[in-house]
Amino acid sequence: MDVQCPFPPFYQAPVLNQLPVGVAVIDSEYTVLFFNKCLSSWTGYAYGEVVGKNIRDLFPHLHDGYLAARFETVFQGGPPAIFSAQIHGSLFPSREKQPRDRLQHVTVSGLRRDDDYLAMICVEDVTEVYRRLKAYSEMRDRAVRELGERRRAEQALRESEEKLRILATIDDLTGLLNRRQFIELAARALKQSRRYGHALSLMIIDVDHFKEINDTYGHQTGDDALSGLARVFQETFRQVDVIGRIGGEEFACALPETNLNGAICVAERLRASIVDLPLLTVKGSLSVTISIGVAELDDADENFEALYSRSDRALYKAKNNGRNRVESDEYESPRMSDGT
Incomplete structure (x- = not known):
């Protein structure tokens, strides 16, 4: 089946196909109308292998009931749907036998076409961002722990010094000066x-x-x-x-x-x-x-x-x-x- 791309050729190559962000467009039947080069590179699916196919057959994670409900809202002209990488992981995994573990932040926006809406899917690979955030979080937590340990050590030192001061200056029986x-x-x-x-x-x-x-x-x-x-x-x-x-x-x-x-x-x-x-x-x-x-x-x-x-x-x-x-x-x- 020859499926017509919803974007004019001017916008396909110079813009969408050169973006470092994966872009796909589907209709309300989940048929793929567009699949840019970036998303092809990440998933291993060529443009001709995807366009005209049901995207849920290619990427089974999209069968999830929660995701389907959010897609339906977009098809009805509702607000964009955002799927966090921390919650959903990789919705568009690679077809490689041993795919790399990637995290993807996915935004689905409505795209008006005549009397209905298409869904434009934007996929960002945030693996490196989350890796750095995790490293920063671990570094911060380590710093907080070390700071807490240091404060406890300083408090223990102060208490020890105070005890020594008392022992050196106070008579332990009466509490008066020695x-x-x-x-x-x-x-x-x-x-x-x-x-x-x-x-x-x-x-x-x-x-x-x-x-x-x-x-x-x-x-x-x-x-x-x-x-x-x-x-x-x-x-x-x-x-x-x-x-x-x-x-x-x-x-x-x-x-x-x-x-x-x-x-x-x-x-x-x-x-x-x-x-x-x-x-x-x-x-x-x-x-x-x-x-x-x-x-x-x-x-x-x-x-x-x-x-x-x-x-x-x-x-x-x-x-x-x-x-x-x-x-x-x-x-x-x-x-x-x-x-x-």
Whole structure:
């Protein structure tokens, strides 16, 4: 059967036959009216082998019910039908015995002829495009994974550094500054006081008869008591104060912008609150007392060690005078009995 091509010869060779896109035209009976050179090259069907034949006999994938419904819409003058390469793969495969795996993006548009419509099929080989997109997607996913792994590693490093910082600066039993960090920050506070001419006081606190607590009730009870005292200290002192554990049952606090009288008032209030406070331990409630030595920074103190030494002497003065007391070079609290 001699089927007339729907395109004038002028458009056949210069345009449609030289396009790098496969083009075929069929009527509503699925008879092939035109088949360009590009599509012939991809499929292996020569023009004369295809024109006048039913395209679905040549390419069985087109028998699919969904595709047929979309073709019928085009034949009735409806909108173009688009068949994605990702979903439908290759609708116009090669007739080779071992055809190459190609992906084709297919668009079917209506082509008006007299009182009916033909269907013009445009086939784009997007294999390379999808290959590059897949490679890009894999590269992007790999980059995202590597970025996520890097962020997790950096977060783990930060957490590890923070743990090391805490281990290096914080007493693990009480949560207060350890001895080294306390001395460093207290010495820094002393330099600030010197620079701006502000007062600074230092108090050293010792738990009375702490060895007897450990010997009588055990070390866990002693640890519970120290933890309870640390919480009281944190609630008593200001945020600007520097508070740390400097020995087994010894604590110290530097109070910026606080003279001797102010520090003594704080120390007496703290001592009195501890007397009336039962500390919860594994052995039940426990009452303790504390002794406090206080000193104020003066011109004779060449460094922090000198101020610390004066506070320490005041502490021993409190302990020698009966404990449960606050003492300084210039102050002596009323004598208290050990049990009060």
